[in-house]
Amino acid sequence: MDEHLKLILKFIRKRDWEKFHDPKNLAISLVLEASEVLQTFQWTKDNNLPEDKLNDIKEELADVYYWLLLLSNKLNINLDQAFLEKMKKNKKKYPVDKAKGKSTKYNKL
Numbered sequence: 001m002d003e004h005l006k007l008i009l010k011f012i013r014k015r016d017w018e019k020f021h022d023p024k025n026l027a028i029s030l031v032l033e034a035s036e037v038l039q040t041f042q043w044t045k046d047n048n049l050p051e052d053k054l055n056d057i058k059e060e061l062a063d064v065y066y067w068l069l070l071l072s073n074k075l076n077i078n079l080d081q082a083f084l085e086k087m088k089k090n091k092k093k094y095p096v097d098k099a100k101g102k103s104t105k106y107n108k109l
Contacts, residue, residue: 005069023074030067036060
């Protein structure tokens with residue numbers, strides 16, 4: 001991830017784009033790109049993604065990753081650490097004996 005962030009920072013610094021990257025704009029960009037992932041599935045039948053759209057998904061996910069790395073960097077959030085902490089919380093919220101095989105939200109288990 002550090003390699004990817006370094007590539008992104010080098011890319012934006014060469015273009016003098018850092019001045020546009022406040023947390024609000026980064027968050028907006030992240031959500032917009034995530035919406036484009038969803039848009040790829042629009043009008044598909046039975047949730048089946050046509051083979052020709054797989055590359056579109058790959059590119060949109062890369063865009064989401066780009067904005068996620070920039071936002072976490074701007075807010076000084078270690079994503080690896082945040083992820084591990086969140087997984088610990090999820091493990092408590094969704095114990096196997098109550099959640100296995102269910103899509104029920106944790107507060108309804």
